[in-house]
Amino acid sequence: MKDSQPSTIYLKDYQVPPYLIDKTELTFDLDETTTVVTSRLHMRRNPEFGLSTTPLVLDSGVDVKLIALAIDDYTLPEEEYRLSENQLIISATPDVFILTCETLIEPQNNTRLEGLYRSSSMFCTQCEAEGFRHITFYLDRPDVMSIFTTTIIGDESRYPVMLSNGNEIERGKTDEGKTFVVWHDPFPKPAYLFALVAGDLEVKNDVFVTQSNKEVKLQIFTESHNLDKVDYAMEALKRSMRWDETAYGREYDLDIFMIVAVDDFNMGAMENKGLNIFNSSCLLASPKTTTDDSYLRVEAIVAHEYFHNWSGNRVTCRDWFQLSLKEGFTVFRDQSFSADMHSETVKRVEDVSFLRTAQFAEDAGPMAHPVRPASFIEISNFYTLTVYEKGSEIVRMIHTLLGAEKFRAGSDLYFERHDGQAVTCDDFVSAMEDASGVDLTHFKRWYSQSGTPVIEVTDEFDAASGVYRLTMTQHTPETAAQPVTLPLHIPVKMGLLDPNGQEISAYFNGQESQEHVLHLTAESQVFEFTGVTTQPVPSLFRSFSAPIKLRYDYSSEDLLLLMSSDSDGFNRWSAAQQLAVNELTVLINQAIAKQALSIDSQLVKGFKNLLENKELDPAMVALILALPSQAYLSELAETIYPAAIKEARGFFKKLIAKELEEDFGRLYREHHLEGEYSPQAKDIAHRSLKNMALSYWLETDSELAHQTVKTQFESANNMTDQFAALSSAVHSQHEDAENMLASFYEQWQHEPLVVIKWLMLSANQEAADALSRVKGLMEHEAFDLKNPNKVRSVLGGFGQNVSGFHHEDGSGYAFLADQIIVLNKLNPQIASRLCTPLTRWKKLQPELGQKMKGQLERILKEDLSKDVYEVISKCLA
Ligand code: ARG
Ligand code: ZN
Numbered sequence: 001m002k003d004s005q006p007s008t009i010y011l012k013d014y015q016v017p018p019y020l021i022d023k024t025e026l027t028f029d030l031d032e033t034t035t036v037v038t039s040r041l042h043m044r045r046n047p048e049f050g051l052s053t054t055p056l057v058l059d060s061g062v063d064v065k066l067i068a069l070a071i072d073d074y075t076l077p078e079e080e081y082r083l084s085e086n087q088l089i090i091s092a093t094p095d096v097f098i099l100t101c102e103t104l105i106e107p108q109n110n111t112r113l114e115g116l117y118r119s120s121s122m123f124c125t126q127c128e129a130e131g132f133r134h135i136t137f138y139l140d141r142p143d144v145m146s147i148f149t150t151t152i153i154g155d156e157s158r159y160p161v162m163l164s165n166g167n168e169i170e171r172g173k174t175d176e177g178k179t180f181v182v183w184h185d186p187f188p189k190p191a192y193l194f195a196l197v198a199g200d201l202e203v204k205n206d207v208f209v210t211q212s213n214k215e216v217k218l219q220i221f222t223e224s225h226n227l228d229k230v231d232y233a234m235e236a237l238k239r240s241m242r243w244d245e246t247a248y249g250r251e252y253d254l255d256i257f258m259i260v261a262v263d264d265f266n267m268g269a270m271e272n273k274g275l276n277i278f279n280s281s282c283l284l285a286s287p288k289t290t291t292d293d294s295y296l297r298v299e300a301i302v303a304h305e306y307f308h309n310w311s312g313n314r315v316t317c318r319d320w321f322q323l324s325l326k327e328g329f330t331v332f333r334d335q336s337f338s339a340d341m342h343s344e345t346v347k348r349v350e351d352v353s354f355l356r357t358a359q360f361a362e363d364a365g366p367m368a369h370p371v372r373p374a375s376f377i378e379i380s381n382f383y384t385l386t387v388y389e390k391g392s393e394i395v396r397m398i399h400t401l402l403g404a405e406k407f408r409a410g411s412d413l414y415f416e417r418h419d420g421q422a423v424t425c426d427d428f429v430s431a432m433e434d435a436s437g438v439d440l441t442h443f444k445r446w447y448s449q450s451g452t453p454v455i456e457v458t459d460e461f462d463a464a465s466g467v468y469r470l471t472m473t474q475h476t477p478e479t480a481a482q483p484v485t486l487p488l489h490i491p492v493k494m495g496l497l498d499p500n501g502q503e504i505s506a507y508f509n510g511q512e513s514q515e516h517v518l519h520l521t522a523e524s525q526v527f528e529f530t531g532v533t534t535q536p537v538p539s540l541f542r543s544f545s546a547p548i549k550l551r552y553d554y555s556s557e558d559l560l561l562l563m564s565s566d567s568d569g570f571n572r573w574s575a576a577q578q579l580a581v582n583e584l585t586v587l588i589n590q591a592i593a594k595q596a597l598s599i600d601s602q603l604v605k606g607f608k609n610l611l612e613n614k615e616l617d618p619a620m621v622a623l624i625l626a627l628p629s630q631a632y633l634s635e636l637a638e639t640i641y642p643a644a645i646k647e648a649r650g651f652f653k654k655l656i657a658k659e660l661e662e663d664f665g666r667l668y669r670e671h672h673l674e675g676e677y678s679p680q681a682k683d684i685a686h687r688s689l690k691n692m693a694l695s696y697w698l699e700t701d702s703e704l705a706h707q708t709v710k711t712q713f714e715s716a717n718n719m720t721d722q723f724a725a726l727s728s729a730v731h732s733q734h735e736d737a738e739n740m741l742a743s744f745y746e747q748w749q750h751e752p753l754v755v756i757k758w759l760m761l762s763a764n765q766e767a768a769d770a771l772s773r774v775k776g777l778m779e780h781e782a783f784d785l786k787n788p789n790k791v792r793s794v795l796g797g798f799g800q801n802v803s804g805f806h807h808e809d810g811s812g813y814a815f816l817a818d819q820i821i822v823l824n825k826l827n828p829q830i831a832s833r834l835c836t837p838l839t840r841w842k843k844l845q846p847e848l849g850q851k852m853k854g855q856l857e858r859i860l861k862e863d864l865s866k867d868v869y870e871v872i873s874k875c876l877a
Contacts, residue, residue: 005873006866010375011321017139018054019093020046021146024191026136028116029178030123030154030162030198035116036067037103037136041146044096052095058088059141061115061134067102088137103136110134111786111826119264120223122199123159124277126270129320129379132191142317143422145188152198153180159198161221165189165273167255185273187253188420190316195272197260202227206234208252211245216252221260222284229284232295232679233259233302240303243337248411250310259283259302263752266788266829267383269301271308278305281753281789287677289754291720292687295679296338304334315418320379324371324447325425327383328391332399335392342681345569346619352544352570353623355393357632359385360549363452364635365839366874368479372425372447375481377870380829386450393547394446398432400491400517400545401443406436442521443489451476453488455520457552461535468496468506468532473524474548480877492518493545496529496536501565507531514567515542537561542568554578556602563606569620576610576624579603580652584633587648592641597651604659611663618671619685622692627653630802634840641845642806646766657699664700667693668708677718684720691724698732706734713740723757730765737765745782755782756793763797770804771811785822788830795819799837810851813838817855821862828865835859835871 023042028035045052062085069076071093082089093099110117115134116125125131133140150164156179166185174180204227206218218237220230237259244250254274265279282301285294311333312326339347362368362385369382371391376382399407414431425447433440453476461468472492476485495515496504503514506529518527537558541550554562554575559582562575580603590597610621627649634640657664671690673683694712697705713725726744729737741762748754759782763774777783777794784790795816799805805812816834823831841852853876860872 006377006869008375008377011319011373014319014321016048017046017141017144018049018051019043019056019139019144021139021144024138024146024148025151026148027151028153028196030152030159032108033106034104035107035123037105037116039099039101039103039136039138041099041101041138043093043099045093055089055091056093056099058090058137058139059130059133060086060088060137062086063105063110063115063134064136065104066137067104068100069102070100071097086133101137105135112829113264113266113788113827114829116196117264119262121158122197122201122223122262124199124260124262125194125196125272126266126277127194127272128192128270129323129383130192132194135194138191140191141319142190142192143319145190145316145420145422147188148183148185148194150183150185150194150196151180152183152196153178154198155179158200161197161199161201161203163195163197163221163258163260163275165193165195165275167274185254187273187314189273189313190422193271193273193313193316195270195275195277197221197262197275197277199223201260204230204234206238208238208241208257210241210251212251214251214255216241216254217256219256219258220283221258222280223261226261226280226284229286229289230261232285233283233298236299236302237306239299239341240306240337243303243340244307244310244333247336247340248310248333248408248415250307250415252309253314257306259305263789264787266827269305271305271312273309273313276305279789281756284753285679287679287718289719289748289751291723291757292679292684293720296342296684299341300334300338303337304330307333307337310415314420315415316422318422318424320376320382321372321374322424323379323382324387324391324394325423325428327388328371328393329395329428331388331392332395342684343617343619345573346617346623346681346685348543348570349573349620349623351389352574353632355385355389355547357629357635359389359547360452361631361635361840362386363390363450363479364477364843366480366842366877367839367871368450369481370448370450374448378828378832378866380867381832381870390547397443397446397491397546398429398440400493401440402432402436402438406438407432409435440489445486445488449476449485449488450482451479451485453490453546453548455490455492455541455548455550457538457540457550459538459552461532463533463535466530466532468529468536470518470527470529470538471524472518472520472527474520475523480874487521487523490520490546490548492520492540493542494518495539495542495567496532497539497561497565498534498536499561501561503567504532504534504536506536517545539566539568539571541571542566543570544574556582560602560606563624564609573620573624576603576606577628579606581628581633581636584628584645584648584652585636587652588633588637588641588644591644591647597648599652599655601652601655601659604656607656607660608663611660611667617685618689619681622685622688625689625692625696630800634843637843639845640840640843642802642848646802653696654699657696661697661700661702664693664697665702665704668697677720687720687724691721691728694724695728695732698728698734709734710736710740713744719754723761727761730761733766741765749782752789756789759783759790759793760797763794764801766801766803768803770798770801771807771815774798774801774804774815786826788827791823791830791834795834799834805837806848808847810848810854813852813855817859820859820868824859824862824865824868828867831865832867832871835868835875839871839875841875 021041025040027038107116108118114131152162162181164183169184170182201221202224204220208216259276261280261283268282269278285298307330311329410432413435456473458471505514508516559575559579566572587597633645671686709725716722820831841849
């Protein structure tokens, strides 16, 4: 442990910056050993700050070496500034001046992948949130916005492509015969949006004509062997640009928009102004190497980063506590876009399923925080499901409360009012209120309170008077950082079904309708409906109108009714999930008690009906057939028994498979597509149902099923089908699984994006010797500890491996802890992410939980980065 622990930063301490930087001129002299960065910062004291004697404090990283420092033409001697581990302090400055600073950095030794670093043969950057300080001394905070001009000097034979934000304005040769290129970005921006790329890259060109008839040059850059995989991203980009014009009235603002794919990247992608940088796994796509899921992900992330041009860049965040201002809103925008491009219900189910599994778990664990956190130690730890996904749910609720038209008026006002500014979540809400006249004062508590609200609902029906009453009670559980919780403003979209599954038109507040939006604002409230003639089944929180946990005592018959008849597609899925959870819970408890598993399943009956209905969207049928995941069942459990959950799921899947064996065989044949691959929604739907059917069918003894999976694996013309066959074979412990895994690697070893899928599946494979297999993977030629995608695949995949990770002797936990300790030095952001499975220790069955805790204590004794320290110390608090 270090002698002094990293300090906590609080939102309540926010102050405007004492200095401003109107213009930033940067020169990079790129080199394989040392890169020289020269900055000329046009600075002045901020009149809003008041005090005119405050010293100038610039942020810096330990990896930046200062060579020379000058104010205007005066070179500062050493006694006139102070340099510490993360700051450069100059005690006296004029009111207006130019600060010139020469620094040395070593991108080739930058394994943190923050700031300027090398990825294969290229240079690239990642500056959000606080990466720019690893490039040079700066006011590295989002409310300091500056106009950037960037000169890049490099050897043209190695770096024929040299890019930065904005437009290229000049190009030439230096005296030493190197090439220089000058880029100018006319839009003021914070340093986190700065980007630079240099390398031997190929480009795909295209053009987009905006709604006001402006031509925008579009360019996607990759290494030459990947140029054949960018067409889909380019089309997705054009669809995003068009959609943002129609849905939000937002037009692109520069003459050029560039995207670059890099192999080594901590996150998914980054919205740098005019120069987005992507993890290649989120950009490249081709039928033979990319699954349907990945196609949809590429489209969504291209859209997400593009949409940031307005929600993030033109209007940015005042401070990092406001991160959800741009991320929550932009996720909401990309989700709406994907819903418009494909199926709204399918998209909603997928998003909610993810939220309920992963965000709910975060909200119940030691890292729980509000969508607008009140404090942090390391901001990188707050690029979370809460800030992104729950943040998006908040925006979605505002959309529900205002209605589409007023919401659009609100977003228009927000963009117009705050263009060019760095603002807060409160500013966003105010614009929504001002444009709509809707009071969101109480609603705003969603931003400051963490935890997932639990809504208990009871009902009573009086046949004589035709009155139906719903009583709703809300409670948000306390979280680590928040001892007291208060009621929230919760929109409840709902309807009522009669016993035949028909929608009931009932009166609420004098309004007759089949669907209502109730406002639950108090701790407990009664909602009264009149004109109801039979005992209804309530369909609550349609389309998941709020991120809550619903407790209503549905019978299995109620759930079967909702599953087959609800007009809300989301709730049909949700009812099936609930029924599956109920039955799985019985089985899990039997497994915990070491009893023989048995159940008279009602869900099977629901599935039988479902499979006979030919009207339904095959994608929805596939989603309904998907059993609640190990992770979701763990989230729901009071105490997690990983092996019991696994056993119950396995048993249940086999039971359903046997009961419906013929249906699954038939579905497989009916949904098998011939012909060329296309990632369009209709085809994706058929493939998803076919492959879901196959995964059940394989759980039976059918010889034909076992043959089919091998045939599909060998003859598929696309990765979706090939990988689905492989995964099903692996997860069903098919006798040929090992051979199939080996031949898959053989076939795809030269495609890194396929190799990461192989690594993930291999690490995930349940087996008695899972741990030694994972150790083998880390020795494999395909593995590289410096590549985040590979680390995520192997160690992330292992974290989901019940028999390996949760081995009763604790060896899985010790192994992950060892890797975290190594990565803590190499790449703190990645190390910190890998801690996630360890954050659940308090909920684990006690024997396992104690072993996990022991590993957390061992990690805490190390010399930790802020990133890892924050997570581990909060786990043990
Ligand atoms: N703004 C990027 C996105 O959401 C993510 C950047 C993540 N950076 C980080 N240091 N965690 O599109
Ligand atoms: Zn984002």
